Amino acid sequence: MKRCILLFSGGLDSVIAAHLLIKQNIEVIGLHFVLPFNANIGKTFKPLIDSAKLLDIQLVIHEEKEDFLEIVKKPKFGFGKNINPCIDCRIFRLKQAHKYMLEQNASFIATGEVVGQRPMSQHKRGLGIILQESGLSELLLRPLSAKLLEPTIAEKNNWVNREDFLAIEGRTRKIQLEYAKKHNLQYESPAGGCILTAKEIVPKYQDLVKHIPEYTLPDFKCLAYGRHFRLSPAFRLIIGRDQAENNYLEKLEIKSDYRIEMANITGPIGIGKGTPTAQDIQLACDLIARYSSDRKKLKTNVKVIKDGLEKIWDSTPVSPQIAEKLRMQ
Numbered sequence: 001m002k003r004c005i006l007l008f009s010g011g012l013d014s015v016i017a018a019h020l021l022i023k024q025n026i027e028v029i030g031l032h033f034v035l036p037f038n039a040n041i042g043k044t045f046k047p048l049i050d051s052a053k054l055l056d057i058q059l060v061i062h063e064e065k066e067d068f069l070e071i072v073k074k075p076k077f078g079f080g081k082n083i084n085p086c087i088d089c090r091i092f093r094l095k096q097a098h099k100y101m102l103e104q105n106a107s108f109i110a111t112g113e114v115v116g117q118r119p120m121s122q123h124k125r126g127l128g129i130i131l132q133e134s135g136l137s138e139l140l141l142r143p144l145s146a147k148l149l150e151p152t153i154a155e156k157n158n159w160v161n162r163e164d165f166l167a168i169e170g171r172t173r174k175i176q177l178e179y180a181k182k183h184n185l186q187y188e189s190p191a192g193g194c195i196l197t198a199k200e201i202v203p204k205y206q207d208l209v210k211h212i213p214e215y216t217l218p219d220f221k222c223l224a225y226g227r228h229f230r231l232s233p234a235f236r237l238i239i240g241r242d243q244a245e246n247n248y249l250e251k252l253e254i255k256s257d258y259r260i261e262m263a264n265i266t267g268p269i270g271i272g273k274g275t276p277t278a279q280d281i282q283l284a285c286d287l288i289a290r291y292s293s294d295r296k297k298l299k300t301n302v303k304v305i306k307d308g309l310e311k312i313w314d315s316t317p318v319s320p321q322i323a324e325k326l327r328m329q
C-alpha cells in the first residue's frame with residue numbers, strides 16, 4: 001500500500017481528497033498547518049480531529065513559527081486582497097510537507113486544491129507557480145482537479161487510477177457538496193477562515209510594520225487579539241475584549257512590553273508596545289479604565305507593570321469618542 005501526505009484542513013475539499021485517495025487504497029496522513037496564532041491558547045482542534053477520525057486517517061498538526069514571518073515580511077509573489085501571501089504560503093507548506101513525506105517514507109503529496117477556486121493561489125497559473133517553486137514537480141496530486149492537470153507520479157506509476165479522480169474547476173461548490181452528500185462525508189464549515197484574509201487586520205498590520213519593522217513572533221501573534229490603539233508614534237496599546245483575549249495577551253507578553261490593568265477591580269488586560277512618555281502611559285491607563293466597569297466614574301486607579309515593577313496611576317476614563325478616534329480601524 002502506498003502512503004501519501006495530504007494537506008488536510010478538515011474542510012470540504014480536503015475531506016473529499018482524502019476520501020478519493022482512501023477509495024484507491026492509499027494510506028493517507030493528514031498534515032494540518034496552523035497559522036502562528038494558536039500556540040498555548042488552549043485551542044482543541046476537536047472538529048478537525050473528529051473529521052480525521054471519521055475518515056480513519058492519521059492526523060498531524062503543525063503550527064507555523066518564526067520562519068512563517070519571513071513570508072509575511074517579504075512575500076515573493078505578493079499579497080492577495082489583504083495581508084494574505086497565499087502563493088508563498090502554499091509553497092512554504094508544500095516544502096514542509098515534502099520534508100515530512102521523506103521522513104515518513106511516503107510516496108507522494110496531495111492537496112484538496114481546485115483549479116480556479118480561489119482568486120490568487122488556485123487559478124491555473126498560481127497552481128503552476130506553486131508546483132514549480134515548491135520543487136515538487138510530479139509528486140503533487142490534486143484529486144479534485146486531477147483530470148484537468150498533467151498526470152503525476154502516482155498516476156503514471158498506476159498507484160492510483162486517474163479516471164477515478166475528478167475534474168472540478170471554478171468557485172462553485174456544487175459538485176463537492178453532491179459528492180459529500182452521496183458519501184455521507186462530514187467536514188468543517190469554512191467559518192472564520194484565514195485571519196490574514198480579513199480586512200480588519202490590515203491597519204493593525206500596517207501600523208506594526210511601520211513602527212516595529214523587525215517585529216517578532218509574539219508581536220505578530222498579537223494582531224489576532226484585542227482592540228489596537230496608536231497612542232503616539234512611540235506607543236501602541238492592545239486591550240483584551242474578553243477574558244479569553246486577556247488570557248491570550250498575557251501569554252503573548254514579552255519582556256519589553258508594558259502590562260496595564262485595573263488596580264482594584266477585575267478588568268481588561270492591556271499590553272503596551274514601544275517607548276512611552278508619561279503622557280502615553282496616562283492615556284493608556286485612561287483607555288483601560290474606559291473598558292472596565294469603572295468607565296462611568298470620574299476617578300479610578302490603574303496598575304502599570306514594567307520589568308516586574310508595579311506603579312499605580314490615578315486615571316479618568318476617556319470618552320467613547322476619544323477611544324474610537326485612537327483605535328486602529
Ligand code: SF4
Pocket residue numbers: 035084085086087089090121194195196197
Ligand atoms: S488563505 Fe491564509 S492560510 Fe490559506 S494560503 Fe492564504 S495565507 Fe495561507
